[in-house]
Amino acid sequence: MEHVKRYHSLKTIVNGRELLIEGPISGSELASYRFDDGLKAFRIPEQQHQALIEIADLPEGRIIVAREDDLVLGYVTFLHPDPLERWSQAQLPDLLELGAIEISHLIRAGGVAKKLLEVSFADDAMEDYIIITTEYYWHWDLKGTGLDVWQYRKVMEKVMGSVGMVWMATDDPEICSHPANCLMAKIGKRVPPESVEAFDGMRFQNRFLY
Numbered sequence: 555m556e557h558v559k560r561y562h563s564l565k566t567i568v569n570g571r572e573l574l575i576e577g578p579i580s581g582s583e584l585a586s587y588r589f590d591d592g593l594k595a596f597r598i599p600e601q602q603h604q605a606l607i608e609i610a611d612l613p614e615g616r617i618i619v620a621r622e623d624d625l626v627l628g629y630v631t632f633l634h635p636d637p638l639e640r641w642s643q644a645q646l647p648d649l650l651e652l653g654a655i656e657i658s659h660l661i662r663a664g665g666v667a668k669k670l671l672e673v674s675f676a677d678d679a680m681e682d683y684i685i686i687t688t689e690y691y692w693h694w695d696l697k698g699t700g701l702d703v704w705q706y707r708k709v710m711e712k713v714m715g716s717v718g719m720v721w722m723a724t725d726d727p728e729i730c731s732h733p734a735n736c737l738m739a740k741i742g743k744r745v746p747p748e749s750v751e752a753f754d755g756m757r758f759q760n761r762f763l764y
């Protein structure tokens with residue numbers, strides 16, 4: 555499968571900061587930007603910056619950023635699922651995982667997460683993919699936001715739902731281990747039925763239990 559990446563962008567102002575939301579961008583572009591210290595939800599900022607640079611250059615990888623001049627203040631990643639996760643079992647070339655979305659405290663609750671996804675899905679190529687995201691409450695910044703798990707889950711549903719990602723059932727043990735965890739997905743218009751069937755097969759692997 556050819557992974558087509560078409561650049562889109564938009565401008566917005568949050569907390570007096572003029573932001574450019576753009577992508578997919580290349581690894582070398584990302585390397586030329588600074589990375590905000592507050593982007594530390596998944597790894598220390600330097601390591602996360604490096605990880606995103608590598609994802610940007612993967613054939614299927616897509617990084618969309620929110621930046622003020624050359625300072626990255628938010629990002630979202632899309633790539634094939636980790637080989638250790640069940641979502642990679644069928645080796646679907648047209649399945650991408652929204653692996654991480656993070657916005658700096660400096661500009662949170664200003665609509666930037668939703669705008670990152672708006673720019674991500676502005677590319678018609680996204681209609682060729684099943685896009686999934688796995689929501690685990692232990693990845694959430696409950697302390698920083700002061701939200702409880704259900705309030706945070708609501709925020710994630712609003713962010714993901716803004717581009718048509720919907721909750722989907724699964725018997726994945728990690729997801730089922732807490733009721734606030736969930737799988738969300740969007741199946742693109744041009745995804746063939748065989749891929750959807752393979753995805754459904756990965757969602758339910760313990761049918762004999764029911």
Ligand SMILES: CC(=O)SCCNC(=O)CCNC(=O)[C@H](O)C(C)(C)COP(=O)(O)OP(=O)(O)OC[C@H]1O[C@@H](n2cnc3c(N)ncnc32)[C@H](O)[C@@H]1OP(=O)(O)O
Pocket residue numbers: 595652653654655656657658661662663664665666667668669687688689690693694695699701708709710712713
């Ligand atoms: C797959 C994964 O990556 S899971 C992990 C997700 N990432 C994290 O938890 C990292 C730390 N958190 C963050 O980076 C951010 O808080 C995010 C990504 C969760 C949200 O980003 P933001 O830019 O603040 O979200 P955005 O402003 O677009 O808000 C989306 C909706 O949630 C609401 N919202 C956002 N933050 C809050 C809050 N703290 N309290 C109440 N509502 C909130 C917004 O008002 C908006 O609601 P609306 O659709 O009714 O207008």
